[in-house]
Amino acid sequence: MTVIEAQRLGKRYRNIWALRDCGLSVPAGHVVALVGPNGAGKTTLLRLLAGLAAPSAGRLRVLGGCQPGSAAAREGVSYLDQQMPLYRNLRVRDLLRVAEAMNPRWHGELAEARLAALGIPVRRKAGRLSGGQQAQLALTLAIARRPRLLLLDEPLASLDPLARQDAMAALMTSVAEDGLSVVLSSHVVPELERVASYLIVLSGGRVQVAATVESLLDTHRALIGPARDAARLAEQVPVVTVSRAGRQAQALARTAAAPSGWVGRPVTMEELVLGYLREPTACALPGPAVTR
Amino acid sequence: MPTYLQLVHQVDYALRLGFLAAGDRLPRIKDVTRSLAVNPDTVMKAYRELEVRGIAAGRPGLGTFIVAAPDVAGLGEMTALQRKLVSWLAEAAAAGVDELGMKALFAAALRDFHHGGSAGGHLPGREVGDRADGAA
Amino acid sequence: MRLARPGGDPMTAAAWSPGIAVRMARVTWYRHRGALAGIAGLFALPAAVVLAEGLAMRSALGGLSRCLMTDAQGSVCAGWPAWDGFLNRSWYVDDLAQAMNVLPLLAAMFAGVPWLTREFETGNFRYTWVQGIGRREWLLGTFGPLAATGAVAAAVGGLVFGWWYQIAQWPSSAFPYGGWSWVPFGLVPEVAVGWTVFALALALPVALLVRRTVLAMAACAAGYSAVFTLVNWRLRDWLVSLAPAIARGHYPNQIAPSWNDLFLRGWLAGPGGNQASSRVVGKLNGLTGTQADRWIAQHHYVYLVAYQPHDRLQLFQFSVAAVLLAAAAAMTLAACWLLRRHPAE
Numbered sequence: 001m002t003v004i005e006a007q008r009l010g011k012r013y014r015n016i017w018a019l020r021d022c023g024l025s026v027p028a029g030h031v032v033a034l035v036g037p038n039g040a041g042k043t044t045l046l047r048l049l050a051g052l053a054a055p056s057a058g059r060l061r062v063l064g065g066c067q068p069g070s071a072a073a074r075e076g077v078s079y080l081d082q083q084m085p086l087y088r089n090l091r092v093r094d095l096l097r098v099a100e101a102m103n104p105r106w107h108g109e110l111a112e113a114r115l116a117a118l119g120i121p122v123r124r125k126a127g128r129l130s131g132g133q134q135a136q137l138a139l140t141l142a143i144a145r146r147p148r149l150l151l152l153d154e155p156l157a158s159l160d161p162l163a164r165q166d167a168m169a170a171l172m173t174s175v176a177e178d179g180l181s182v183v184l185s186s187h188v189v190p191e192l193e194r195v196a197s198y199l200i201v202l203s204g205g206r207v208q209v210a211a212t213v214e215s216l217l218d219t220h221r222a223l224i225g226p227a228r229d230a231a232r233l234a235e236q237v238p239v240v241t242v243s244r245a246g247r248q249a250q251a252l253a254r255t256a257a258a259p260s261g262w263v264g265r266p267v268t269m270e271e272l273v274l275g276y277l278r279e280p281t282a283c284a285l286p287g288p289a290v291t292r
Numbered sequence: 293m294p295t296y297l298q299l300v301h302q303v304d305y306a307l308r309l310g311f312l313a314a315g316d317r318l319p320r321i322k323d324v325t326r327s328l329a330v331n332p333d334t335v336m337k338a339y340r341e342l343e344v345r346g347i348a349a350g351r352p353g354l355g356t357f358i359v360a361a362p363d364v365a366g367l368g369e370m371t372a373l374q375r376k377l378v379s380w381l382a383e384a385a386a387a388g389v390d391e392l393g394m395k396a397l398f399a400a401a402l403r404d405f406h407h408g409g410s411a412g413g414h415l416p417g418r419e420v421g422d423r424a425d426g427a428a
Numbered sequence: 429m430r431l432a433r434p435g436g437d438p439m440t441a442a443a444w445s446p447g448i449a450v451r452m453a454r455v456t457w458y459r460h461r462g463a464l465a466g467i468a469g470l471f472a473l474p475a476a477v478v479l480a481e482g483l484a485m486r487s488a489l490g491g492l493s494r495c496l497m498t499d500a501q502g503s504v505c506a507g508w509p510a511w512d513g514f515l516n517r518s519w520y521v522d523d524l525a526q527a528m529n530v531l532p533l534l535a536a537m538f539a540g541v542p543w544l545t546r547e548f549e550t551g552n553f554r555y556t557w558v559q560g561i562g563r564r565e566w567l568l569g570t571f572g573p574l575a576a577t578g579a580v581a582a583a584v585g586g587l588v589f590g591w592w593y594q595i596a597q598w599p600s601s602a603f604p605y606g607g608w609s610w611v612p613f614g615l616v617p618e619v620a621v622g623w624t625v626f627a628l629a630l631a632l633p634v635a636l637l638v639r640r641t642v643l644a645m646a647a648c649a650a651g652y653s654a655v656f657t658l659v660n661w662r663l664r665d666w667l668v669s670l671a672p673a674i675a676r677g678h679y680p681n682q683i684a685p686s687w688n689d690l691f692l693r694g695w696l697a698g699p700g701g702n703q704a705s706s707r708v709v710g711k712l713n714g715l716t717g718t719q720a721d722r723w724i725a726q727h728h729y730v731y732l733v734a735y736q737p738h739d740r741l742q743l744f745q746f747s748v749a750a751v752l753l754a755a756a757a758a759m760t761l762a763a764c765w766l767l768r769r770h771p772a773e
Contacts, residue, residue, distance in 0.1 A: 031331050050558050075560055085555035087459060094458045101451040103560035138555075145560070168329035176325045176332035194295050197333045214333075217294070263403070268294070 001064040003028040003149050003181045004049065010057030011044050018044040020205045022058070023285070026198055028148070030212070031175055033192040034185040035273050036202035042185045043082060045202065046153045049183065050079035063148055075105060078147035080155045084138050088127030092137065095126055103145050111144035114170070131158040139167055143174065150182045157187075168195060193269035201273065203280040210285055213269060219284075220272055223251040225262035233259070240282045241275045254284060295330055299338035303347065307361050318348060318356040448561065452569020455561075460570065463539035467577050470535050471585035474528060481517055482592035488514035489595070521596035522611055528589055529614040532623040533652045535578055537645045540631030543570065545641040563767050571632060571760065575625050582624040586617030607741050608668070608690040610660040616745050622752030627652055629756035632763035655755070659748065667744055668692070668736050677733035679712070679724060684735035694733040696724070704729060 006024040010017060019041045026032055034042050047053045048060055051069025066073040087095055092115065100106045115122065118136050120129065126137060135158050142150060150171070156164050172195065174180045186192060192199070199216060201209035209216070220240070223233070230242050230249035236259040242251040251262075252275035258264030267275075276282055293301075306312040321335045339356050342348035350356045384394050457464070492511050544567075547553045557563055593612045613619060631648050638644040672692050675685050684691040696704035696712075708729075712720050724731065736744070 047554075050554075052554060052557060071560075071562060074558060074562070077558070079554075079558040081551070081554040083551050083554070085550065085552045087552060087555075088550075090458060098455050098458050099559070101454045102556075102566075105560065141555075165329050169326050172325040172329055172331060173322060176322045194328075194330045194334065197331050214337075266294070 001028045002026065002061075003030075003063060004032075004183070005061045005065075006058065008058035009048070009055055009060050011041075011048060011053065012056040017056075017205055019048070019202075022205075022207045024200065024207065024210050026181075026200075026210075028064075028181050029175070029179050030181055030198040031172075031196050032181070032183040032198040032200055033196035033213075034183055034200050034202065035187075035189065035192070035277070036208075037277065040202040041205045042202055043153055044205075046079065046151050046183065046185060047081075049149075049151055050077060052079070075103075076148040077151065078142035078145050078149070079151040080138055080142045080153065082153040082155065084134060084155055084158075086126045086134060086138055086141075089125060091123055091125050092120060092129075093122040095137070095141070096122075099141050099144070105146060107144050107146055110146075111140050114140045114143070118166075132160055132163050135159050136163065136167065139170075143170070146178070148179075148181065150180060152182065153185045154187065171195075189270050189273050192273065196269070199269070199273070201276050203277065206283075207285065208276050208280065208283045216272055216284065217266060217269070219256060220252060220254055220267045221256070221258055221264035222267040222271060223253055223258055223262045223264050225249055225251070229261055233262070240284075241279045296334045296338040296341065299324075299330075299335065300341050300345075303338075303342060303358075307347070307358065312358055314358050314360055316358045317354075318342075318358065320355060448565050449569060449572065452561065452565060453573050455566075456570045456573045460539075460543050460574070463543050463574060464577050466539045467535045467574065468581045470531055470539075471581035474531065475585045475588040478524075478592045479588055482588075482595050485514055485517050485592075485595045488517070518596040521593060525589065525593055525611045525615055528585075529611065529623075529656075531585070532578075532582065532620070532627040533649060533656075535581075535624055536627035536631045536648050536652065540574065540578075540628040541635050541644045541648050542641050543574075544632065544635035545639055545644045548639045549641060564764050567632065567763060567767055568760070571628065575628050575756075578624040578628050579621045582620040583617045586615055586620035589615040589620075590617065607688070607738075608736075610664065613664070613745065613748070614660070618749040619745050619752070622749035622756075623656075626655070626752040626756040626759070629759035629763075630655070633759055633766055636763055636766040659751070663751065664744070664748065667747055672734040673737050674732055674734050677731050679720060679731035682733075684733055686738060688738040688741075690736040690738075690741075692734040692736065694731060697730045697732050699728040 002025055004024050004026040006022050009019060009022040009024070011019040022045070034045065036042050044053070048055055049062055049068055051067075051073055054069070060068055062068050062073050063076045066076070068077070087098065090098065096108060096111055099111075100108055112122075115137070118133070118140075120133050120137060126134065129137065135155055138155060139152075142152075156167055159167060168191075171180075171182060175182060184196070193213075196213055198212050199209055200207060225233070225248075227244045227247050227249040230244055230251070233239055233242060233249075233251055233253070237253045237255040240252040240254060242249060252267060252271065255264075276284070303312065303318070318339065321332050321339070324330070324335045325332045339348060339350065342356070343350060346360060347358065348356050349359045381394060384397065389397065488511070492514065547556065556566060561569070590612070593615060607613060607616070614623060627648075630651055631644075634648045634651060635644045638647050668690055669692060677683070677685075677694050679696065680694070682691055682694050696709065698704050698708075712723065715723060723729075
């Protein structure tokens with residue numbers, strides 16, 4: 001199942017295009033890292049996927065053909081906004097009851113068990129919890145709906161490292177056990193290599209990269225070679241970025257083998273992401289799907 | 293180093309140090325995912341790499357089991373090799389090569405060796421620190 | 429080689445029973461208890477005050493009538509203090525009743541608007557609108573209990589206010605037009621319910637358009653005032669002018685046959701049935717009362733009055749209430765339409 005499908009997707013606010021001409025085809029079961037500079041359109045894309053906003057152009061479908069915001073989509077998609085909306089004047093216990101009333105598919109025992117394990121008091125008002133506890137609560141409310149697609153807009157930023165690790169562990173377990181798909185918008189690039197299996201890089205409202213991490217790492221190399229050859233490199237292989245330091249040049253290229261005169265090594269996720277972010281005009285859009 | 297390789301090396305070291313032996317079952321992917329907060333695909337890739345290297349084998353429904361310890365040369369061979377290495381290092385030092393230079397020389401030689409260098413016997417075309425091809 | 433089977437779930441849409449309305453009522457109870465209590469209290473507190481006042485006036489009147497029955501000589505009646513007691517309470521009844529007409533607006537401003545504008549100001553709609561419940565079900569499911577509470581509170585309040593106003597009306601000459609005046613008209617249960625439900629419904633599109641609490645409250649007040657003026661000084665006047673009853677009156681008294689009928693207009697009708705000219709009226713103005721009567725009888729003129737009989741009052745009350753409820757429905761539909769077009773970015 002294609003959990004996210006976009007064709008020429010665009011979103012305009014007044015005269016500004018927050019997203020333009022985006023194409024995506026993400027298979028189910030992946031943890032998708034959504035990376036990009038501030039204002040690149042990550043939040044816009046997530047809100048479109050959640051059904052909070054409607055596209056200005058193009059077509060967007062989730063969960064194999066459901067329109068975002070429709071009843072079927074809302075049932076299978078959970079969204080956690082950057083600003084972490086919660087009914088802060090309600091007690092945690094009442095929050096759970098309200099969530100149960102508003103959702104046909106609600107696993108209350110899962111929510112209660114998770115909150116108990118995290119030590120979040122159910123009799124306290126949600127607004128009185130610490131920032132980290134609120135984030136955990138919001139995440140619990142999203143997960144207890146047992147969605148098939150979970151959209152997270154940097155909600156783990158307010159968690160301390162240990163809590164973040166725990167939250168990630170819970171998410172990864174859910175991915176393993178239930179085949180949950182996750183879209184995670186994150187600035188923390190180093191952690192992406194551990195958790196992400198699909199990468200989307202947004203830059204200036206356009207999709208720069210959209211592919212599985214495996215295929216990206218297979219098809220890119222970090223090259224080292226003499227600076228005098230740097231200019232010719234672009235003719236030999238598709239180059240993402242190239243930089244010179246003295247007599248040596250380093251490059252990130254989309255190639256399976258280093259051209260002659262250059263030494264190649266596998267590239268890390270961090271290098272890949274930073275390379276593309278530095279060069280907004282480069283792109284790596286999906287080729288033939290990697291079948292498993 | 294890619295995460296999956298880190299996992300492979302952890303298993304490797306555990307075997308060399310005797311914490312794991314042939315016949316032991318590796319932890320379930322789900323448990324590794326939960327304890328390390330890594331993508332289950334990464335764990336799967338690591339286990340596949342172990343299978344490719346012949347260290348582990350999966351039994352459907354039962355799990356992944358260690359089948360053999362990694363190829364380890366005998367203790368005597370290791371000592372002889374280390375003595376040769378020390379004498380090479382002494383030669384390099386006498387020629388004025390510093391530590392970094394020695395490392396670079398070694399890396400270059402290893403690279404050439406991988407690419408079917410003159411010393412004969414090579415591993416199929418890979419680059420420095422290349423990963424195993426992961427296609428299933 | 430996939431690791432896990434996708435999470436299937438046997439629960440289907442049938443799991444939505446016992447019904448979205450009940451579910452949303454629960455949600456409203458948890459989230460907006462304050463608003464519900466506020467609406468109820470807004471009518472209950474004045475009703476309690478007015479109940480006490482009414483009882484006091486009734487006992488004052490009782491004392492007065494006992495006194496008048498036992499003391500027929502007309503000497504200083506021991507009941508005069510009771511009469512004072514009655515008067516002290518009754519002279520401000522009309523002012524107080526005018527103020528009561530603002531209760532539906534207060535309910536809308538302080539309960540009907542904030543629950544919706546706060547949803548946008550806090551950003552909570554980004555949580556609410558991605559749950560299983562749909563936007564429209566959420567809006568209507570929250571409005572329903574609020575409107576129902578408002579309707580019940582207004583009905584009970586209206587009963588109490590109406591009873592109190594009637595007691596104060598006992599010396600009927602002090603309160604012309606009986607229940608036709610706009611002041612008590614708006615307090616009658618069905619009309620009070622109409623105003624309250626309409627005000628709460630008006631709050632919906634206003635809050636969706638304005639989205640800031642204080643501004644929306646002001647806009648709601650403006651809108652309600654406009655409609656209030658329109659209804660009480662245009663719609664009602666038009667309604668009561670329809671199909672009036674006609675009877676003979678006594679020239680030139682501008683009163684209807686019964687004290688609690690609504691007088692509309694009086695005119696002199698000539699032998700042919702048409703209205704008397706201004707020349708005739710001018711001639712009559714110079715005559716005294718009995719002379720005028722003789723002249724009218726001699727010339728076969730007839731003085732007619734058009735009026736609405738008092739037994740039709742309730743019909744008009746229900747008509748206005750129906751119009752208000754229809755307006756409330758229109759406001760609700762407008763809100764649903766606005767909801768669909770809400771940018772929600």
